[in-house]
Amino acid sequence: MWSRPISQPARKTLVASLRDALRQQIESGHFRIGERLPSEAQLTREHGVSRTVVREAVAALRADGLVEPRQGSGVYVLEPEAPVPAPFSDVDMDRxxxxxxxxxxxxxxxxxxxxxxxxxxxxxxxxxxxxxxxxxxxxxxxxxxxxxxxxxxxxxxxxxxxxxxxxxxxxxxxxxxxxxxxxxxxxxxxxxxxxxxxxxxxxxxxxxxxxxxxxxxxxxxxxxxxxxxxxxxxxxxxxxxx
CATH class of the missing domain: 1.20.120.530 (GntR ligand-binding domain-like)
Structure with missing residues (x-):
């Protein structure tokens, strides 16, 4: 049976939903620092999305510095980077x-x-x-x-x-x-x-x-x-x- 491909806006919504779900799991400690995320196939099955959606969601997490793909091994959770202080936030006005x-x-x-x-x-x-x-x-x-x-x-x-x-x-x-x-x-x-x-x-x-x-x-x-x-x-x- 023929089915229509997912439209671009719909796919973006799915990508954002999966990205946010994985981010929440990382930040809550469900996936710990240094731990490997489930495989692409597992994420596809668990979240009911296509491999394309999984790849885009993982790419978004990578851009945010939360995960790192390793060749032939999988995608691993990174230690979060220390936040960059806002400009002038470290000025000591008592000096x-x-x-x-x-x-x-x-x-x-x-x-x-x-x-x-x-x-x-x-x-x-x-x-x-x-x-x-x-x-x-x-x-x-x-x-x-x-x-x-x-x-x-x-x-x-x-x-x-x-x-x-x-x-x-x-x-x-x-x-x-x-x-x-x-x-x-x-x-x-x-x-x-x-x-x-x-x-x-x-x-x-x-x-x-x-x-x-x-x-x-x-x-x-x-x-x-x-x-x-x-x-x-x-x-x-x-x-x-x-």
């Missing part, structure tokens, strides 16, 4: 040297972001940048922890580049990269009034240049701001010997 490393990286990215924001910002983005500036200025003037508001301002500038990779980068680095946050956790020393005024002035120069559409001044102001933060942390590092 001043880690803060300096992130500030150097941020400088490389955010100086250009400020210049692009001066070129490309929209009226609504200008308005939001000003809102963020007012919020961080109020916090600094009151001597309160301004790390969240500071990060929001830098993120607003990154978003005003209208290149999504800039805000993605800042979000990936995270709010912990804001110097004030790290400094507070490191020293538990309240921010001096003079320091708050200095940061407010630096922020104001960055935002003014962006709103004026002055790319060069925006880059220069952002560079001064972030390099100043680097220097303050280097001075602290030398002073503490940490």
């Amino acid at each position: 001043l040297s880690s803060v300096i490393e992130l500030l150097e990286l941020r400088t490389a990215v955010e100086v250009e972001a400020a210049g692009l924001a001066a070129q490309r910002r929209s009226p609504s983005q200008e308005e939001y940048i000003l809102e963020c500036l007012r919020a961080v200025t109020l916090c600094n003037s009151a001597g309160r922890n301004s790390s969240e508001e500071d990060f929001a301002l830098h993120l607003a500038i990154a978003e005003a580049t209208n290149n999504p990779r800039f805000p993605e980068f800042l979000i990936m680095v995270g709010a912990n990269s804001i110097p004030r946050r790290a400094l507070d956790s490191q020293t538990q020393v309240p921010m001096a009034e003079r320091y708050g005024e200095m940061i407010n002035d630096e922020h104001d120069k960055i935002v003014t240049a962006i709103l004026n559409g002055d790319e060069d001044a925006a880059r220069a102001a952002m560079r001064t701001h972030l390099r100043g933060s680097q220097q303050r942390y280097r001075n602290l590092l030398r002073g503490t010997g940490g």
